[in-house]
Amino acid sequence: MSAAFQFDDNPCRPRHFKPPPCVPVVPDGPARRALDGCRPRLFAVGVAFVIAFVVIAGRLAQVTLLPGAITVPRIARFDPLPPPPPGRGDIIDRHGKLLATTLDSLSLYANPREIVDAADAADKLVAALPGLDRAALLAKLTSGKGFVWVKRHLTPDQEYAVNQLGIPGLQFEHEERRVYPYGALLSHAVGYTGIDDNGEAGIERGLDGALRGRQEPLQLSIDLRLQYILHEELARVVDDFTAKGGAGLIMNVNTGEVLAMVSLPDFDPSHPDTPDPNHPDVTIAERMFNRVTLGDYEIGSVFKIFTTAMGLDSGATTMTGRFDATYPIHIGRFTISDYHGKHRWESVPEILMYSSNIGEAKIALAVGGDRQQEYLRRFGLLSSPTFELKEIGRPHFPARWREVNVMTIGFGHGISETPLQIATAGSALVNGGILRPATLLKLPHGGAPQGISVISPETSEHMRKLLRMVVLYGTGEMVDAPGYVVGGKTGTADKVVGARYAERKLLSSFLGVFPMTAPKYLVLVMVDEPHPNKASHGYATAGWTAAPAVGRTIVRVAPLLGVQPVDESSPEIVHALTPESLEGKRIEAY
């Protein structure tokens, strides 16, 4: 306090300029007491700051000097983004062959506002990218828009060529494109995708949701080699008999897996809309139509196997049962007669071997309408099948099941089924009576579904013998696949056009199974409107068209499937596959 007064000792200092006292002069009193109370608070704040700085310094030392102290993600903004997953999973066959994949491709677009010399740019681009129309391109480049596509999906060579041009205002855009290396071979099974990668047909459509954003490939039950062979043989028979189309199917009878599925005419999934140069008159809708799963057909005599099976299984008849097929049946305005008629009493095996309509109609009558419906329902022949494709047809049958319907359905008329259903139910007849749904996806080894027992194992064994007899002595003689113990059934039906049966418009089909000693695979071939040729002596029936095609297919696919040829004339096989009632007897050829 005395120091403050010392300054004032200077007499020269102006009176109005008084320096502030260096030491606050606080007189004792309430102010003094308040000021004294501040000191601890100031000290506390100071300590808090010191602690904060020590903590920061410590942390700094820890982060910079000590290794491994950083647990937070390393410099997050530099973390690379995971590569964008392909927009759609690959599709592979049962042995891993690539059936459909997604490839990255570059598309070229231009910003016309940035292009300096449009005419020059158009000239250069047309030279670098053959196939571009110069006039159209020039029109685009001078349009004044901000964005025009020049060309979609360039090859790497073209990309290089365009980069070499160095035209400002051109940009590339990454796009994805679905590629089908095998083209038309799998058109109906795999299908195709449209713009925006939407599945439009086949498995691409049926399992669209599962394929989107999928990482691991989707494995189908299809075997590419079998598919090729079936495709070739079906195309051959369709071509030989100038047919309208055809359907083919190879199925594993014990699992329900579809190993090959062909529908002709077909299309190239890469360009589904372009017409076929070889057959320009075939419409695109016709080529897209999947005859195996979507088309439902009155399959004719092949259906007799179901009637015979239900006759045997229900106890309506036995293997030694006989029916009078001497005279045609007249019912209402219908007449049921035989094509390969023997005009006598025939036993059950003979009825199937000689494909007697009269006999089957009588077996169906013996079974009865109710039980017939019940069996057909069990075989899955009265409802749409479950399958991975969306192109699924449904069977057509009369709403009122009258006596005449019982008889005609007995030999496969008046009911229409998709070939897929026929094959699925046919597999059940020979594999011991277990119906398993058809599938287009590869099942894990031993992963076949439990299935439903639809007929007894004994009936199934009878059916094997009967189908073998058909090939040995009946209408399926032309199968000709020696060594593979083929059994099967032919079917030639008049097609329904409008509301009546069309003459000379046939639907010839053959359902073959091999080897009959222990059935493994089923081959179904259906030829739509075959026309007789010279080699077939004027016939276009199943025995001359579909059956040889099945035979040729079996001879080629059996080695690939690991089925070994055996000596068909060996007594064991002959004994195992001959019905007891026919054993040792001379069997009449049809």
Place this chain on the structure above:
Amino acid sequence: MIKLSGLFWLIVVATAGFAMFAVKYEVQGLADHLARSVKQADDTERDIRALGAEWAYLNRPDALAQLNQRFLSLAPIATKQLRTSLADIAMRPAPPPPAPVETVAAVAPIAPTSTPPIESDAPAGPPVLLAEAAAQPPSPRSPPPEQPRPILTSAPETHLAAPSGKPAPVRVALRPDPTRRAASLDQLIAQIAESR
């Protein structure tokens, strides 16, 4: 004192600044490297996909069939060429009984070059199966020839699987050692296995 502490802090700041920039550039370099590597991996993956598609395209069965027609003319295996076991393949006929001593010179030794390869005695068995059989350990006893053929052997699918429906030409070149003539099937199998 003030000067000393000022120098100290200057050094500290300079060191820290230098270290920070060094670390920053290193990190930047690493990040660039990482980005490049990622892009490279991406490109490689894309290339692999494209090559996979191309491989599939070039291996179309119809293309292979055409190539086969032009260059190889391989035919599918005929049914009669398939045999389930070696027992089905006829053995070479036994050598003629030794000639009498005085005519040894006339008969002439069985020259190694005149020995036909073992294959030629077999009725055109598929070499694939032969090779397979050879790969299996020899059975202690070969099945007697009069044994009935198996009705059906369930071979796994892959056994006869040839790529794309066409049998692959597997050539088993057998150069039988003339000094060691196979007396039994077991020896023959051992000989084949040895020669491979």
